[in-house]
Each structure stands twice: as C-alpha cells, then as structure tokens.
Amino acid sequence: MRLAIAGKGGVGKTTLASLLAMVYSAEGKRVIAIDADPDANLAGALGIPPEQARRITPISQLKDLIEERTGAKAGSFGAYLKLNPRVDDIPDRFSAHKGNIRLMVLGTVKGGGAGCICPESALLRSLMSHLLLERSEVIIMDMEAGLEHLARGTAAGVDAFIIVVEPGRRSLQTAESIQKLAKDLGIDKCYVVGCKTQNAADRLFITENMPGFEIIGFINYNAAIVQADRQGTGIYEAAPEAVLEARQIKERLEQGLSPKA
Ligand SMILES: Nc1ncnc2c1ncn2[C@@H]1O[C@H](COP(=O)(O)OP(=O)(O)OP(=O)(O)O)[C@@H](O)[C@H]1O
Ligand SMILES: [Mg+2]
Numbered sequence: 001m002r003l004a005i006a007g008k009g010g011v012g013k014t015t016l017a018s019l020l021a022m023v024y025s026a027e028g029k030r031v032i033a034i035d036a037d038p039d040a041n042l043a044g045a046l047g048i049p050p051e052q053a054r055r056i057t058p059i060s061q062l063k064d065l066i067e068e069r070t071g072a073k074a075g076s077f078g079a080y081l082k083l084n085p086r087v088d089d090i091p092d093r094f095s096a097h098k099g100n101i102r103l104m105v106l107g108t109v110k111g112g113g114a115g116c117i118c119p120e121s122a123l124l125r126s127l128m129s130h131l132l133l134e135r136s137e138v139i140i141m142d143m144e145a146g147l148e149h150l151a152r153g154t155a156a157g158v159d160a161f162i163i164v165v166e167p168g169r170r171s172l173q174t175a176e177s178i179q180k181l182a183k184d185l186g187i188d189k190c191y192v193v194g195c196k197t198q199n200a201a202d203r204l205f206i207t208e209n210m211p212g213f214e215i216i217g218f219i220n221y222n223a224a225i226v227q228a229d230r231q232g233t234g235i236y237e238a239a240p241e242a243v244l245e246a247r248q249i250k251e252r253l254e255q256g257l258s259p260k261a
Contacts (some may be wrong), residue, residue: 001257002139007164008216009145009175013037015235016164016219017142018045021245022236025099030137032091033101036154037144038108046098047234056096058107060120061128064092070119080115081119087127088134098234102137130159150181152211159257160189162249165201165210167194170211171240179213189256191248194218216256217249 003020005013014037021033021220035042043053066074095102106127109120131139132155141158143149155161164177165171179190192213194206198221207215210245219225219242228238236243 001164001205001253002141002158003160003253004141004143004158005162005164006025006143006150006155006178007145008101008166008171011164011166011171012193012219013145013164014042014045014142015225015233015242016162016193016195016246016249017140019040019242020207021138021140022099022100022234023139023243023246023250024140025101026236031101032095032131032135032137032139033103034131034139034141035103035105036080036141036149039144040105040107042142043096043103044229044232045235046101047228047232047237048096048098052096055104056103057094057095060089060104060107060109060124062094065094067089070122072119073113074119076119082123083117083122083126085123085126087123087130089170090127091131091135092187101163103174115118122165128154129157134149138179145225146190147177147181150185153185155182156185156187160191160253161187162196162216162253163190163192163213165206166196167190167198167205169209171208175213177212190214191216191253214256216252219249220246 005017007013021031024031063074072081091102095104119146149155163175163178165175182190192215195204197218203218222239222242224239225235228235
C-alpha cells in the first residue's frame with residue numbers, strides 16, 4: 001500500500017497522514033511515513049517529541065551523504081553526477097521512530113524542477129523510486145499544499161492519491177487540479193477524504209459537489225485534534241473518534257485497491 005496525501009493548504013493532510021500511519025502501525029504493519037512538505041510537521045502530528053523531531057535532518061540537507069552518493073557537491077550543477085546513487089540504507093539511517101513507523105523528512109530542493117539534475121534532486125528522486133518501488137512497508141506520503149511534487153512526478157508510483165478536502169469550494173477546486181495531474185502521472189486511483197466536517201450538511205456539501213470523485217470517508221471536526229495541535233501531543237492518542245474514522249477510511253482503501261475477483 002503506497003499512498004500520497006494531497007490537498008489545499010490547511011485542509012488536514014498531515015492530520016490524516018498521521019492517523020493512517022498510526023492505524024497501520026497499531027495493526028503491526030511496518031510503515032514508512034514521508035514528510036514531503038518543506039514546512040515539515042508530520043513528526044508533531046505523530047506525537048514525536050520536539051527534541052527527537054529536531055534531530056531529524058531533512059534528506060536534502062545531508063550534504064556529505066549527497067556528495068558521497070552522487071559524486072557531486074550539493075548545490076553544484078553540471079558536474080559529473082551519478083544518476084542512480086545508492087539509497088537503500090537511507091530509510092534506516094535517517095529517520096525517527098514511533099511504534100512501527102519510520103518517519104523521513106525530505107526537505108526542499110531549490111529550483112528542483114522536472115528536468116533538474118542537481119545532486120540533491122538526483123538523490124531524492126532515487127530515494128523516492130526506491131521507497132515506492134522496492135520496499136515492502138506501507139508508504140504514506142504527506143505532500144505539500146502546492147503541486148510541485150506532483151508536477152515533478154515525485155509521487156508517480158503510488159497506488160493511490162488521497163485528496164483531502166474541507167467543506168468549502170476552494171479545496172474542491174484544488175482537488176480537481178490534483179486529479180488532473182495524477183491522471184497525467186498515470187495514477188488512476190484518486191480518493192477523497194472530507195475533513196473538518198461538522199454535520200450532515202457539511203458532508204453533503206462535499207458529496208454533492210464532487211460527483212466525479214470517490215469519497216471514502218470523513219475525519220469530522222474534532223476539538224481534540226485542535227487541542228492535540230496546541231499541546232503538541234499525537235493526534236492518534238488524543239482523538240479516538242478520529243482514529244475510528246481513519247480505520248474506516250483504511251478499510252475502504254483496501255477494498256478499492258484489492259484486485260477485483
Ligand atoms: N478534523 C479536524 N478537526 C479539527 N481540526 C482539524 C481537523 N483536521 C485538521 N485540523 C486542524 O487544522 C489545521 C491544519 O491541519 P493539518 O496540518 O493536518 O493540515 P495540512 O493540510 O497538512 O496543512 P498544510 O497545508 O499547512 O500542510 C491544524 O491546526 C489541525 O489541528
Ligand atoms: Mg501538512
């Protein structure tokens with residue numbers, strides 16, 4: 001199961017990513033959670049203590065490793081560059097743990113456009129294809145609000161996109177753009193999760209306005225989620241109702257992804 005979670009800024013991507021990672025972990029599955037947002041905060045949502053979170057160096061900032069693996073200095077251009085550097089040891093070495101989850105933080109690559117051949121993006125590209133194609137863990141990728149990763153194709157190779165929306169038009173428009181880009185990447189499974197819905201009318205707003213989408217569940221508005229964010233505690237521990245909702249979403253996903261009999 002390899003999932004990428006996308007959506008407009010602030011809709012609840014990180015919240016959902018942390019809940020799904022914890023639900024799989026609680027079942028005994030090994031999970032790699034990837035924080036692909038330059039403004040990384042998945043560690044906090046998972047309830048990883050700040051001291052430990054601060055020790056996670058984003059992969060794009062591992063200058064020595066980037067140079068050792070690609071043969072070129074980070075930040076350099078046009079130098080000789082190994083395009084398929086070794087990366088299989090990186091998830092073990094550069095991640096934080098919680099339960100059965102390994103959390104990796106990707107960091108930013110300045111100017112890392114589609115055709116960019118700087119050492120940082122060569123390493124990240126190689127790492128992403130290793131994670132998405134060669135690992136047996138459940139992969140959950142928390143994407144940034146912009147469509148950069150999508151445009152760069154970083155998420156090509158995921159089994160499904162989960163697009164998070166809230167009951168408002170703007171997040172629905174973003175969902176349309178994400179679905180288009182995902183189709184261009186050859187990913188035909190796009191699911192929608194509604195977040196912060198307060199009542200049946202909110203949920204209806206989403207289902208009625210997204211006829212072309214498969215809506216697989218809701219993480220309803222939950223004061224405990226807001227409280228967890230304020231106190232810096234894990235959402236999974238703080239909001240049991242949200243955990244039940246996430247578990248249902250996981251089950252819907254598995255039904256959708258299992259081969260048709
Ligand atoms: N179901 C919910 N109920 C109440 N508050 C929520 C819910 N989901 C998310 N929030 C709150 O909304 C804010 C944004 O959530 P979150 O960080 O998960 O969104 P995001 O899409 O990852 O944002 P960004 O685009 O900035 O990465 C947080 O303060 C979070 O606590
Ligand atoms: Mg986020």
